[in-house]
Amino acid sequence: YIENPSSMAFDAAGNMYVGQADGTGDILMFDAAGTLVASFDVFTPPPPARGTDHIALARPEYPAYDGCTIFYTSRDPDIRRYDVCTRTQLPKFNIQPLPGEVGNMAFHLVVLPDGGVLVANGFLGIVRLDASGNQIQTYVAPDGEPNFWGGVDYAGDGTFWATNAATDNVYKFDLQSGAVLDSFNTGTG
Numbered sequence: 001y002i003e004n005p006s007s008m009a010f011d012a013a014g015n016m017y018v019g020q021a022d023g024t025g026d027i028l029m030f031d032a033a034g035t036l037v038a039s040f041d042v043f044t045p046p047p048p049a050r051g052t053d054h055i056a057l058a059r060p061e062y063p064a065y066d067g068c069t070i071f072y073t074s075r076d077p078d079i080r081r082y083d084v085c086t087r088t089q090l091p092k093f094n095i096q097p098l099p100g101e102v103g104n105m106a107f108h109l110v111v112l113p114d115g116g117v118l119v120a121n122g123f124l125g126i127v128r129l130d131a132s133g134n135q136i137q138t139y140v141a142p143d144g145e146p147n148f149w150g151g152v153d154y155a156g157d158g159t160f161w162a163t164n165a166a167t168d169n170v171y172k173f174d175l176q177s178g179a180v181l182d183s184f185n186t187g188t189g
Helices: none
Strands: 005-010 016-020 027-030 036-040 054-056 069-073 079-083 088-090 109-111 117-120 126-129 135-139 149-154 159-164 169-174 180-185
Touching (some): 016 054, 054 109, 069 109, 109 149, 117 149, 117 159
Parallel strands (some): 005 054
Antiparallel strands (some): 005 016, 016 027, 027 036, 054 069, 109 117, 117 126, 159 169, 169 180
């Protein structure tokens, strides 16, 4: 690794892609045996805020999976894409910057079965985008709890889990309605 590996994603062949928050911000590719086989320079000029801090691929069983497109965030208001098959930077995924003027930092993201994306948007909540990159829904902590969303993971059953670092609470949301279905506190402080 070059600097601060921050996230990883696996393709159908078992290759692991690693996003790096600092340094070059390159995405690294390792084969199933753990051998570095490629490095993807996704930034020219140098990377914004935090390189390829968080990366995601659609799951191989999803119709949106193409085995090539890596979505990534850099703790700024955009979701970027890179095609590792053609080594091509693709247009930004989101049509407009994520909402808010302060705290609109995109953190973890996950690609949904329909090609849409869920992204943890720092202090403002979780943002859902459709397959065309349009913002269609926002999820926030219940009862006026402060927000500082960092992690998000789709459960595959129409629900997703999200972590709120402001309170150490973990929530299970219904994707369609936005209702909180379950929660617990990690007690980690």
